[in-house]
Amino acid sequence: MASLDLRSKLAILADAAKYDASCASSGTAKRNSASGKGLGSTEGMGICHAYAPDGRCISLLKILLTNSCIFDCAYCINRKSSNVRRARFTVDEVVKLTIGFYRRNYIEGLFLSSGIIRSSNYTMEQLVEVARRLREDEDFRGYIHLKTIPDADPALLAMAGRHADRLSINIEMPTDAGLARLAPEKTAASITGSMGTLKTGILDARDARKRFRSAPRFAPAGQSTQMIVGADAADDHAILARAEGLYGAFGMRRVYYSAYSPIPDSSAALPPGRPPLLREHRLYQADWMLRFYGFSLPEIAAASPGGHLPLDMDPKLAWALANRHLFPLDVNLAPREMLLRVPGLGPKVVGRILSARRWRRLRLDDVARLVSSLRKVKPFLVTPDWRPTTALDSVELSRSLASPPAQLRLF
Amino acid sequence: MYRAELAHPADLDGFRHAVRCALALKIAPVEIDWGLAGVEQGLALASPLPQCPDAPAPKVARRFVELAELVICHSDPLRFRLLHQALLRLQAMPRLLEDRSDRLVDRLEMLAKAVSRDRHKMRAFLRFREVQDAQGAHFIAWFEPDHHILRLNCGFFIRRYASQRWTILTPEASAHWDGSALTILPGAMKTDAPDSDPLEAIWKTYYASTFNPARLKVKAMQAEMPRKYWKNLPEAALIPELIGGAEARMTDMIAPATAEGAGTAETLDALKALAAGCQRCPLHAQATQMVFGEGPADARLMIVGEQPGDQEDLAGRPFVGPAGAMLDRALSEAGIDRARAYVTNSVKHFKFQTRGVRRIHESPNPAEIQACRWWLDQERALLKPGLVLMLGASAGRALLGRAVTVGKERGRPLGLPDGAPAFLTVHPSYLLRIENAATARAEYSRFVEDLRVARALSEGL
Numbered sequence: 001m002a003s004l005d006l007r008s009k010l011a012i013l014a015d016a017a018k019y020d021a022s023c024a025s026s027g028t029a030k031r032n033s034a035s036g037k038g039l040g041s042t043e044g045m046g047i048c049h050a051y052a053p054d055g056r057c058i059s060l061l062k063i064l065l066t067n068s069c070i071f072d073c074a075y076c077i078n079r080k081s082s083n084v085r086r087a088r089f090t091v092d093e094v095v096k097l098t099i100g101f102y103r104r105n106y107i108e109g110l111f112l113s114s115g116i117i118r119s120s121n122y123t124m125e126q127l128v129e130v131a132r133r134l135r136e137d138e139d140f141r142g143y144i145h146l147k148t149i150p151d152a153d154p155a156l157l158a159m160a161g162r163h164a165d166r167l168s169i170n171i172e173m174p175t176d177a178g179l180a181r182l183a184p185e186k187t188a189a190s191i192t193g194s195m196g197t198l199k200t201g202i203l204d205a206r207d208a209r210k211r212f213r214s215a216p217r218f219a220p221a222g223q224s225t226q227m228i229v230g231a232d233a234a235d236d237h238a239i240l241a242r243a244e245g246l247y248g249a250f251g252m253r254r255v256y257y258s259a260y261s262p263i264p265d266s267s268a269a270l271p272p273g274r275p276p277l278l279r280e281h282r283l284y285q286a287d288w289m290l291r292f293y294g295f296s297l298p299e300i301a302a303a304s305p306g307g308h309l310p311l312d313m314d315p316k317l318a319w320a321l322a323n324r325h326l327f328p329l330d331v332n333l334a335p336r337e338m339l340l341r342v343p344g345l346g347p348k349v350v351g352r353i354l355s356a357r358r359w360r361r362l363r364l365d366d367v368a369r370l371v372s373s374l375r376k377v378k379p380f381l382v383t384p385d386w387r388p389t390t391a392l393d394s395v396e397l398s399r400s401l402a403s404p405p406a407q408l409r410l411f
Numbered sequence: 412m413y414r415a416e417l418a419h420p421a422d423l424d425g426f427r428h429a430v431r432c433a434l435a436l437k438i439a440p441v442e443i444d445w446g447l448a449g450v451e452q453g454l455a456l457a458s459p460l461p462q463c464p465d466a467p468a469p470k471v472a473r474r475f476v477e478l479a480e481l482v483i484c485h486s487d488p489l490r491f492r493l494l495h496q497a498l499l500r501l502q503a504m505p506r507l508l509e510d511r512s513d514r515l516v517d518r519l520e521m522l523a524k525a526v527s528r529d530r531h532k533m534r535a536f537l538r539f540r541e542v543q544d545a546q547g548a549h550f551i552a553w554f555e556p557d558h559h560i561l562r563l564n565c566g567f568f569i570r571r572y573a574s575q576r577w578t579i580l581t582p583e584a585s586a587h588w589d590g591s592a593l594t595i596l597p598g599a600m601k602t603d604a605p606d607s608d609p610l611e612a613i614w615k616t617y618y619a620s621t622f623n624p625a626r627l628k629v630k631a632m633q634a635e636m637p638r639k640y641w642k643n644l645p646e647a648a649l650i651p652e653l654i655g656g657a658e659a660r661m662t663d664m665i666a667p668a669t670a671e672g673a674g675t676a677e678t679l680d681a682l683k684a685l686a687a688g689c690q691r692c693p694l695h696a697q698a699t700q701m702v703f704g705e706g707p708a709d710a711r712l713m714i715v716g717e718q719p720g721d722q723e724d725l726a727g728r729p730f731v732g733p734a735g736a737m738l739d740r741a742l743s744e745a746g747i748d749r750a751r752a753y754v755t756n757s758v759k760h761f762k763f764q765t766r767g768v769r770r771i772h773e774s775p776n777p778a779e780i781q782a783c784r785w786w787l788d789q790e791r792a793l794l795k796p797g798l799v800l801m802l803g804a805s806a807g808r809a810l811l812g813r814a815v816t817v818g819k820e821r822g823r824p825l826g827l828p829d830g831a832p833a834f835l836t837v838h839p840s841y842l843l844r845i846e847n848a849a850t851a852r853a854e855y856s857r858f859v860e861d862l863r864v865a866r867a868l869s870e871g872l
C-alpha cells in the first residue's frame with residue numbers, strides 16, 4: 001500500500017466514494033476571500049464544475065480517506081470481505097489535493113468520507129483533522145462536507161460541525177430490518193442517535209447566532225442522509241415514509257435515494273440485478289411533491305396502488321389522473337395550492353401565473369409564455385379561449401405506453 | 412436617426428446616460444442606432460445623440476435595474492432598443508415587470524436568463540492553468556462565452572481568488588487580477604493561454620474514477636454540459652472512452668452473478684444443450700426459446716446474422732423467416748449451398764417490442780451482443796471455419812469487437828482480432844426494408860456479388 005503513488009490512490013479512493021449520491025454545495029453560510037486573505041468563497045448557490053457520463057454533477061472532490069474497513073456491510077464495495085484494492089490517503093495529501101483542485105476552479109470543495117479503521121473515534125478524528133487543517137492552516141473558505149461515522153464521540157461531532165458546512169450520516173436502508181440483515185455491525189439506533197446529536201448542534205448554533213453574531217457556526221448547510229433503493233424488499237411507500245420521518249425528526253436538508261448499483265464481487269445477500277434507475281428518479285419526484293408541492297404521503301400512496309410509484313409516469317401525473325374530478329382548473333381563478341397540483345406547473349411558474357393574472361385575464365397564448373411546456377399542462381387548465389374536452393382521458397392513453405413488466409420483476 | 416456610442420458591448424453606464432437623454436428629448440427607441448465608440452457602422456446619415464447631462468433619471472423598479480444588468484450583456488444587437496422600450500412603458504405602467512405574460516417582459520426575461528446561464532457556466536467550466544514566473548504562481552484561463560459576460564463575472568473570481576494572481580482570456584476582452592487590482596485588457600487567442608498544467612492529469616484521473624459505468628446517462632450530462640464547452644475542458648477528452656468502456660465494465664460486474672449459462676462444451680450439440688438455459692442477459696425472459704446455430708460440424712463457411720426474428724423464435728431455427736428466404740435465394744444465385752454452411756446469429760434470443768399483437772424486431776444493444784459472445788466464440792472455436800461471413804452491423808460488432816459501418820467495410824477480406832479470415836456484407840433484412848424497387852434490385856445484386864466474393868474466398872482457402 002505504501003508504494004502507491006498519489007494518482008493510483010486517487011483512482012481507488014474516488015472510485016470507492018462514488019456510491020454516495022450527494023454532491024450538493026448549496027445553501028451554506030456566505031463567505032468570500034475578497035480581502036485577499038484566505039482562499040475561496042461560498043455564495044449560496046453551489047456550482048457543478050463538471051458532469052460525468054453518468055449524468056451526475058461533479059461539484060466536490062468526493063473521496064474516501066481510506067477504503068479499508070472493519071465493517072462488513074453487504075451492499076458496500078469497501079466491506080471487509082470484499083477483495084478490492086485498498087489504499088489510504090494521508091491528511092496532508094487530501095489537503096494538498098483539495099487546495100490544488102480548488103485553485104484551478106475544478107471544484108467547490110471537499111466531500112470526505114472514510115471506511116472505518118481501528119475504531120469509529122479514530123476514523124472520525126482523522127476526518128476532523130483534514131477539515132481543521134483546511135480551515136485553520138490553509139484558511140480555506142470553500143465548501144466542506146464531512147461524513148460522520150456511526151458511534152463517534154459527540155465531542156468529535158462538535159468539532160466536525162465547527163469546520164464543515166454539511167455533515168451527513170447514511171441511514172443506508174429504508175427499514176431497520178434491512179439494515180440489521182445487510183449491515184450487521186451498524187444499528188439504526190446508533191445512526192439516528194448521531195442524527196439527533198447533529199440536529200441539536202445545528203439548532204443550538206443557529207439559536208446562538210441570533211443572539212451573538214460572533215457565535216461559532218455549526219454545519220451551516222445542515223445535515224443530509226442517503227438510502228439505498230432496491231437492495232432490500234422495502235417498497236416505495238415504505239421508503240417515502242422513512243424519508244418523511246427523517247425530514248421531520250432531524251430537520252434533514254436532503255434525503256438522497258441511491259439506486260442499488262451492482263458492485264464487483266457482490267454478496268449473495270443482494271439482488272443479482274439493479275433496480276431501474278427510473279425508480280430512483282420517481283422517488284425524488286415524490287420527495288419534491290411532499291416538500292414543495294403540498295402533497296401528503298397518503299395522497300401519493302392512494303394514487304400508486306401496490307406499494308410502488310408507477311415507472312411509466314411521474315407521480316404527480318399519476319395523482320392528477322387518479323383525481324380527474326378536480327380538473328380542469330380555471331387558470332384565472334384557481335388558488336395557488338391547486339395550481340401547484342397541475343402536472344407541469346412548479347412553484348416558480350405558479351408564482352408567475354399569480355403575479356401575471358393580477359394584470360390581465362390569461363389566455364392560452366399568455367399561459368404558453370409562462371410555462372415550460374404548454375402541451376403538458378393544457379389538458380388540466382381552462383382559459384377564456386381553451387377548454388379541454390376529451391383530453392383528460394387521452395393523456396392516460398398517450399403516456400401509458402411504456403413500462404415493460406419485465407423491469408418490475410427485478411425486485 | 413441618432414447614433415449613440417458605448418464604451419464596450421455591455422456598457423450599462425454609457426447606456427444609462429444615453430437613454431436618459433433620449434427619454435428627456437422624447438427620442439423614440441427606433442430612432443437610435445446603438446454602436447461601439449470608434450467602430451464605423453450603421454447609417455451615414457445618423458447624427459450623434461445630443462449630450463444632456465442634466466436629464467433626470469427615470470424612476471424604475473429595482474427589478475428593472477437587475478434585469479438590465481443582465482440583458483445588456485446579451486449578444487442580441489436589439490438589446491438596447493428593447494431596454495429603451497421597456498423604460499418607456501415603465502413610465503406609464505410602473506409594475507409592468509410583474510406581468511410575465513407580456514411579450515416585451517417575456518423577451519427581456521429570456522435574454523436575462525440566457526445571460527445568467529452563460530455567467531453560471533463560465534463560473535463552472537472555466538479552468539485555470541498554473542504557470543510559474545518571477546513573481547511566483549500565475550493562474551491563467553481561456554474561456555469562450557456566448558455573451559459579453561467577462562466584466563459581469565470578474566467580481567465572482569475576485570471574491571473567490573483574490574489571494575492568487577490570475578488572468579482570464581476571452582476572444583473579446585481579457586481580465587487580469589494582480590492580487591489587488593483588476594485590469595481589463597484586449598481580447599486574446601487560445602494559443603495565448605498555457606497548454607498544460609501539472610495537476611491536470613490527476614484531475615482527469617479523478618473525473619474518470621468518480622464516474623459510475625453502471626448508470627450511463629449521456630443525455631443528462633449533455634443537457635448540463637453541452638458539447639460546445641468540451642473543447643476547453645481537459646477532462647472532456649475522456650468522455651468518449653468512458654462511454655465506450657461502460658457497457659463492458661458493467662457486463663464484467665454482472666456476469667459472475669448470473670450463474671446460468673456459463674458453461675463450455677466439447678461438441679456443437681452439447682453446446683446447444685447448455686445454451687438452452689442461458690440467462691446471461693435479460694433477453695431470455697421474453698423470447699420463446701434460444702435459437703442456436705445449425706449446419707454440419709465440418710462446415711467451411713460460417714454465416715452469422717443478427718438475431719432470430721419472429722418466425723425463427725417460434726421455429727427454433729435460424730433464418731427461416733422472410734430474411735431467411737431472401738438469404739436462401741441470394742445464396743443459391745451466388746452458388747453457395749446453404750446445407751453445407753453453418754448458419755447462426757450473434758444474439759440467440761429474439762428481442763422485440765410489442766405493438767398490439769405484433770412483435771416488432773428491436774436491435775440488440777452492445778451489452779447483449781457482448782453477453783452472447785460466450786456462445787458465438789465457442790461455436791467458432793469448435794467449428795474452425797475457413798471463412799466467417801458476417802451479415803450486418805451486429806454480427807460485425809460481435810465478431811470484430813467494435814462498432815462497424817457496413818457501408819465502409821463490406822465486400823472485402825477482413826481479419827478477426829485473432830487473425831481468422833472474415834467477410835462483411837449487409838443483412839438480408841436490409842434488402843426487405845428498401846421501398847424503392849430499383850434501389851432494391853440494385854442492392855440485391857450487390858449482395859449476391861458480395862456473396863460470390865465470399866464464396867471465392869472460402870473456396871480459395
